[in-house]
Amino acid sequence: MEEFSESALRALSGSRSFERGRGYLEAVSGVEVGDGWVTASVHGTDRYQVELTLDGPGGLAGACDCPYGMEGNFCKHLVALGLTVLAQRESLPRQRKAARDRAQGLDAWLSGLTKDELLALVREQVGEDRRLRRRLELRAASARGDLAAVRARVRDLLDISPFAQYGYVAYADARAYADQAGQAVAAIGALTGCGRADDAIPLARESMKLLADAVENVDDSDGWLGQVGSDLAHAHLEACRAAHPDPEELARWLVGHALGDVDDGLTDIDPLDYEEILGEEGMAVLRKLAVEAWRGNRRGWAEKYLMERLAKAGDDIDAVIAVHAADLSPNGHTHLVIARELDSARRLDEALGWAERGIRDARDLSAVDHALVDYLCDRYTQADRLTDAVALRRDYFAARRTLLTYQQLRAAARVADCWPAEREGALALLRADAGRRQQGPYGGPVLIDALLDDKDTDAAWQAAIDAGAHDQQWLTLADQARPTRPADALRVYLRLAEPLTKQTGNAIYEQLTSLLLSIRDCHRRLGTQDEFTTYLTALRAGQKRKRNLMRMLDQHGLCL
Template structure:
């Protein structure tokens, strides 16, 4: 039990999940302690099944079938079970010992039974448990090579009718359905293991089709059917490696699956995983099919993706570029993708031309992929083409006047040793924007942010006074001028504090206290501490019902 500690639970789950788990301690039920593991049910939005592994290779671990847990996270339900076990830590070693002894007793008893006694016991379980009977029937059919029985059994496994109400399997029943459908994977694997890999290929493909049909009628919010799909894909690949099907036929099936005729989005089959099965002949057929499909629909996502995968795998850069070039995005993103591929292929001249073309082809530079602009400017800078980099940054700034594009223009102009002139032209544009958008500009004029970023507080103050500014900008302005102009800063802080006095909430209180600290500093610089004392006293009297605010002010000595 050494790995089961509060510290380890918090480390695995994170502070948020750990704290939320404290409200679920009474929701833990049905605890079963084994030798090295603990299982239970935890009632949250639904009832979830959780299992803690106490002595795994990596220490404490766990699984839960809640949506968050199914993504591989150590969830609050696992923490709740762990904390419940810690509450009875003194008895846990005894419970684990008892579980170990029970397992040993069971094993000794089973080992002592005769063949007839074991068969009688197994038949009893088969009569009582439909799932056990179905699994064993399919296993027997796999060993016999009874394809008809297997096909019928797998069809039954994917049948939703016994779980569906009004033709649809709701979330509460989806797990039971997935548990049933998942038996198809083990049956197909068993068929391969018994030397019938060719039949396993056939049944795996049929099962994929049945799964694709079933998913339309199942609430698969937890992704269980996706895991079944992945299992079927793995079983299909294993069967193909064992049976070595005809390469061209396999290539046709893989192409059809990848191009959407058969792809259900659940199996995630990658044709390149079959390269060792396909061989040169099959890969050539697959490439031919991919090219034909792409030529028939150059903008189809599936066609493009398959062509890209095959071109990359074959190291065919020109084919890869042709795929991208056939469907160029209007914002230059595809040009950037091509440029990066050419850079990787050590073809920098072509890469640069594609990046330049991306800028030229973009009709609206305000909407251009900014990563393309950065890429091109980086290449110009590396080649000591500073004027060209500046031109691109200037054009981009003029089309998209933000603080970031201003900062990038400044960096390029400073590198080219011409920032003063560029700055005047850029600020003139921002001033014009501020004049036009004086009313209701969300976030405030970019002009103010640019001047503040230039550390030109006086110009920023003057511009804010003339055009107006966002409260966020006024706080930054006041902070920058407070040392030299405390009276001006004080006026800003007092104005911004006033509306907060009418609001509630811890976030509001934190913002208000920050302003009060700034107000106190202004009075200190002005030599008027008594005025601040009177202000705070009046504020406390008016706001005394806001206990969290009073506590926060006390913490800061206000």
Template sequence: MSGLTEADLKMLAGARSFERGRGYLDAVSGVEVGDGWVTASVHGTERYEVELSLDGPGGLSGECDCPYGLEGNFCKHLVALGLTVLARAESLPRQRKAARGRAAGLDGWLSALSKDELLALVREQVGEDRQLRRRLELRAASARGDLSAVRARIRELLDIGPFARHGYVEYADARAYADQAGHAVSAIGALTGSGRAADGITLAREAMKLLAQAVECVDDSDGWLGQVGAGLADAHLDACRAARPDPEELARWLIGHALGELDDGLTDIDPLDYEDVLGAAGMAVLRKLAVEAWQANRRGWAEKYLMERLAKAGGDVDAVIAVHAADLAPNGHTHLVIARELDTARRPGEALHWAERGVREARDLAAVDTALVDHLCERYAQTDRPADAVALRRDHFGARRTLLTYQQLRAAARGADCWPAEREGALALLRADAEQRQQGRYGSPVLVDALLDDKDVDTAWQAATQTGAHDRQWLALADHARATRPADALGVYLRLAEPLTEQTGNAVYEQLVSLLLSIRDCHRLLGSPEEFIEYVTALRTAQKRKRNLLRLMDAHHL
């Protein structure tokens, strides 16, 4: 505990969550200190249970059942508990020592009890705690192999009835339902542990179906049922490893599950996890069934994904390529996936062929996957083919005509030492677009943006004057030209400031003040500061009711 600081909490949570956590100090209640851990409740949107591990293997860590915490983040509620712990730092060592003493005392007392005394104690607790009684009843039925009793109890555990209102479990009750459903996982594990693994397989599959039905009627926004589903998947795998079921039957079930035929929706089972259970014969059946399913539905997402996983696991690059090649996207993205697979397999010639084919077969070069174009240009650069890179960038720019494709063409052409000629052709296209009022990004001619990006301010100003420009572009032009064309820039700033004087809001005031600073700079360059003073004085008089604006102007000495 001596090493815990606010800096530790801020590092784990981040500045935003740390600051928000400060506001929850009064919401922390029920602090309980153990040996190395501290728990509490923090009242936010809901009441959340939080736990800090003070000196675990990885140092300070924490868990919270709020949505953000469930994603593995160190949330504001944990920050609030951490700050509470720091505020009680002097008493913490004493509380930890007391916790160790209580634990040792309890363990010693239980160890000294006779069997009859322990049984009496357990029976007393079972009589007082209904949930404990149900858990122990289920474990008892599992231990004695009473399959019908376990099956009936699992059905009860997965029944939404006790938690549902009008047939639906609301968000506020979903956690409690998931906690109850989680006991089904423990029951199946107990069956496997008691030598009834084959029954465990059967009940795990039945529970998956019941959970799939239940999830349709539960607000599982926080993913609690997903955790139950993952537990059932693990319990099924453990049972299979213990029981060693028929490999062919297991392979068929896994294929059905992977392709969604079982409609469980929550248990993300990877058939490859069962390789040790299936053995060579079972894996052969699994691959055969996967191929048949894929051949019957080559565009099915589940079929493609399963085939790809099996092919990669077997190191069969050609099979992976065949899966992707059966359903090529018109924008070339699938060609890129294939090219990357071949690159990884150290088959660069074939990879380059697929990438070039993707561009060649694209129905619309304007809609081609830009990552494919980038990938191909990188390969051209690596293989000393700068002219091909320029040609591809030229074609891509001609199809899209954006500032980005212009910049990419410029970079490729400079690398090939041919930018002046390429620039002339590219600007001709943009000039024709501007003259025809074909709008680019931001609803304004790309020509002005391209010229500004080239630092050709005078030509950009001329183009804006002749073909028009967006206010955003005029502002950029004025900023770039202010030092050499202060009178022209001043006209732009005054025009842009005028409509802002009719609007309200802090964001508007910040824009207006920024323009006023530029206007002042122009008057300074023009040697007319008195004109600026007159302008600002009149503006302040007209805007006197806008107190936030005047405060902002005062802060900038306007």
């Protein structure tokens, strides 16, 4: 049991989930220890079923039906169960042995029963457990070749009616429905297993349609039906592997399924998974049908995706480019996709050409994909075409005047050793915007953000006076100017603090505390600490009912 330890739990879960799991120890209930596994319920947002595998092939592992656990993660609920078991590790070997003894005893008892006694036992269990009865009914119908009975039972299992209210399955019942739908998938797999793969194929396809119809009326927030859809796709694939259906018919169905909207991606069937089953003949039909569909609808997402998958699988880079080139986006994103495909094929000159074409073809440079500009500037820099990189950054900044594009122009111009001249032109554009009261994304002129980023504090301060500034810009200005202009910074802090004294909430208190610390620093620099003491005394007196604020001020040394 060396691999089952706190360090192993931390390694599997990560520090964050491990620490959160510590807080769920009281939520663990119904712990059951088997020989090699432990199960329990853990109460979180909902009640989750958790299982730890103690010594599987890969060592310690676990499964939980919470949303995070369903994604394959070792979640906090598993950590909580693991820590609970570790707290009683001395008794674990004894509990495992007891479980092993019980299993062996049960097996020995069953082995000693006569046929009639076993039949009586099974009939008793079938009478008490409806789910067991349904599973056995399906197996019986499959074994006797009663396809009509199997088909009817599968349709019943995919019917939402037993779980629906007003035609809709609520979140609380979604998992129960998914469990039932999973029995339908198991029945299809059983058909394949008993030599009826030819019958399993059409039943799987019909089930895909039924499941897709059901999904529209189920709150599947946790993705249970997505897993059922994936299992159903696998059952279809396994049936095809066993039955070896007609390659042309299979190819036509696969293309129709990929391009249709039968299940809207629920089963996520990839035609290339069937390559071995289709053989050369079937793959030829698949490619032919895919090309015909794409030529008929070059802008269709499904048609483009299928063509791209087939082209990449065949290492046909020209076909991949043709698919993208048939539907170029006006913002240059498709040009960038093509350029990257050509890069991967080491066709660098063609890649550069497509990227440049994306810029040339753009009607509005401000709408061009930012990533395309970044890609092209990187290529220019790598090729020592620094002037071209600066020119593109300059044009893009002129079209989209933001702090980010200003920073990128500055970086490119510094590499090319021409930033002073470029800065003058860029600031001229921003000053014109500020004069027209054009604002940045946070409400103040981009000019101020740019000057602050340049650490040109005096120019930024004057720009804020001339053009106005957002409060956040004033705060940044005050922070930056405080060492050299403490009196000016103090006026800003006092103005920003005053409205906060009329508000409540911890977030507000944190802002006010931060401002008070800055105000204290300004008074220290000015040698007017007594004025700060008077100010703080009055503020605390007026805010004394706000206990959280008082506690926060005390914690930061803002006490009398």
